[in-house]
Amino acid sequence: MDSLKGIHRQQAGFPFPGFPQVMEKFMLDRYDAMELEGKWQKIWADTDAFRAVDGDGKPKYYLLEMFPYPSGRIHMGHVRNYSIGDVVARFKRLQGYNVLHPMGWDAFGMPAENAAIQHGIHPAKWTYENIDNMRSQLKRMGLSYDWKREFATCDPDYYRWEQLIFLRMLEKGLAYKKKSAVNWCPDCRTVLANEQVEDGCCWRCGSEVAPKELEQWFFKITEYAEELLEDTFHLPGWPEPVLIMQRNWIGRSVGCEIDFPVADSDRKIRVFTTRQDTVYGATFMSLAPEHPMARELTTEDRRRAVESFIGRVARQDRLRRTSEDQEKEGVFTGSFCINPLTGDRMPVYLANFVLMEYGTGAVMAVPTHDQRDFEFARKYDLPMRIVIQPDGAPRTTESMEEAWTGPGMMVNSGGFDGVSNEEAKEQIADFLQEKGLGSKAINFRLRDWGVSRQRYWGTPIPVVYCDSCGMVPVPEKDLPVVLPTNVELTGEGGSPLARSDDFLQTKCPRCGAPVRRESDTFDTFVESSWYFARYASPHEDARPLDPEAVAYWMPVDQYIGGIEHAVMHLLYARFFTKVLNDLGMVNVREPFANLLTQGMVCMETRQCPEHGWLFPEDIENGRCSVCGRDVKVGRIEKMSKSKKNVVDPDHLIERYGADTARLFSLFAAPPEKDLEWNEQGVEGCFRFLNRVWRAVYDNLDIVQRGKSPELEGPARDLRRQVHRTIRKVTGDIDGRFHFNTAIASIMELVNAIYSFQEKDRYPGALREALEMVVLLLAPFVPHISEELWSIMGRSGTIAEAGWPTWDEAALTEEENLIVVQVNGKVRGKISVPADAAEDLVRETAMADPNVARFMEGKTLRKAILVPGRLLNLVVSG
């Protein structure tokens, strides 16, 4: 039987699907990934194997991967993301958790609209077809989702509840309208997203983009700024870099607001500063060109210069104005204000680098201690006054070549001279407050979240505008405000909804008069800010969320996705969770207990001198398949269609099967690092699965003979490695996510099985080893594992077997291998009984001939023993 199997294998085991198989009748034991993967996927679907049931007595575990945008096809980034998630989901399930592992679609957004404009397909049709296609791709990967909870954010059943949440936010004052600038293409007469602006010009028609002020909707995320910041210090399960990025984004700074009286007037200019220690050095004032007092303070003789400056800055788009080393420019208004501490007159300038959105839009300029102010003062020949002197070389305004922004002693600062500037910060803040000249203040870099989009394919904002009642929210009973389907999409002439009379015209819910609907839709980040909670009760049809289900499942225990969402998505989701908590809809204030940010999938780029970037399949033996020229290999970069360094998951799965695709994306790198795709590495993983397959098949009859593992001699050694591997794999998966080392240790165990010499004598040990290999592999490569498990004659599924535990007793060793060092260099290795006393270890070590050679003629000074591992003999002389 055994030898016959061997023959079959040689003739039929040629492991390249697609190559002709000569001897079909002997194919029984071949690893046919396609066939067995289809078989098990059907079994899982038929038995509803991954259904999550609320509150079934087991501890809950909510595992979520960031849901995809339905672009049409999955890419390797998805394969990686969902393979990682599926390992954890399956592992936790085997460990006995009640696992929620859902999937859905982030289905609103511009690509659907672009497809409509370019190909005349309706965004809904395009989106739902893409979803169908991607769903079947994901199913072919064997991912353990509860598909019964699937939804798309463009389903009216989803966005109606988003509209309701919006109404509640409106009531609480968390949603409001204000004027704000958008990118406007005057030729297309439409609003452009930041990514549609290329070099300050419209991506479609190339005309210059100008900012345009529109009334827009905002969410008051700034009201939660303090808590969003504070809670970053209470998220131990998040990667530190992500938390730091969020903190920087929120950008809390502590300082003062100070009023500067305008000379010969009763007006005041309020500034925000974090450097109140430098007030005595403030010699002029800089206002943002948009500052409300800018024109008011302009004297008649300065009017023309000021107007032309304001006009020039206004024409610069935001991207350009807030980028690079933009030349610092300004204009004098003709007015002066008074430094409240020195009483000096300070000229008031407008400056292009002062932003209206930050602080008060006015900056007290201290050229000696702020580099921007320094450059500005030099350019316009403005006065300077040093108020902080560092130790050592005292500076003068004449000799300064740049501002001194470091610490030092206060000078020229009245009563504060002689103290350190750090102390002066406190003292001057208190002083200003006492005198009523200013107050301590905290400022955030974070701005309110602008959610208006002048687009069609998004959630309609449920309000109407009535001539007599003003802005009126759509009543709850009239939700959802459904996107109309009969809308013309041309890409020109503003928002498509704004041109759809059918949609726009309705009656005022308050007075019945004809009114216009809001034509803006939400930023698609709004949908992804609460979808994770919706999965707890995806079919709830009376309210956004079923509080009981949410209380059971939330928070997400483990969230997994790309690092590119470190700030925006994750911050908005945290904000929404706090809002929903305040609205009584969810029970937590933070949505994600643990976060794993996975790296990108990268691949070598290749170029043909004639045909440019080449797909991997356009290359034959290092030459371009079209023209035969040598292919130039470029750097390794993130997979992207534009560089053609992509691998199609479908082809990969067709050729090797889902298990191999999953295994490679888990084995090639730890999840948080970038993964370099490499075809030969994939082959290696495929080879390994074949090796596992044969290890089971070639030993089937022995396995069936084995009962419980034998405990002596080689059996004991094999068993020790089996249980070590169980411990290693468990520890590597659980919390550590080091799937690559977990898989490596299983490979080692398989190698040990191959070199195990006494299979016939110890069938029980062999059987245990093979069974454990299969069980430990189950979260990574579920199809082949289920198949082998059933072949080995075990009753029940792997799910019923559960995750294995290791036997401490099996791990113990009678003998320890001790590394012997002399003066820190390895000179020998000895084997001693596990319970050997230090004296015995030392004697044994010094008896080792090589160790003795290095100790000859020397005096032993010290011996350091690390029990069970190492002995270092320190000698001298």
Add this chain to the structure above:
RNA sequence: GCGAGAGUGGCGGAAUUGGCAGACGCACUGGAUUUAGGAUCCAGCGGGCAACCGUGGGGGUUCGAGUCCCCCCUCUCGCACCA
């Protein structure tokens, strides 16, 4: 410029607490089997003839450093006039 992360064989990577550097895989080399090998199995595989030398470079702490401390270099990512 600021903030974060990373530099280990030909390559991807391992070393969880300061204790045998290079696990595992790829590539490569040799052998076995074979009509054949792009399959499979076995063996080898950091450098050096050696003593020894080796974790980006230079110092330091320690019995012992890839790991801790200081300085420097390179790369990647994020933010970028934030007062």
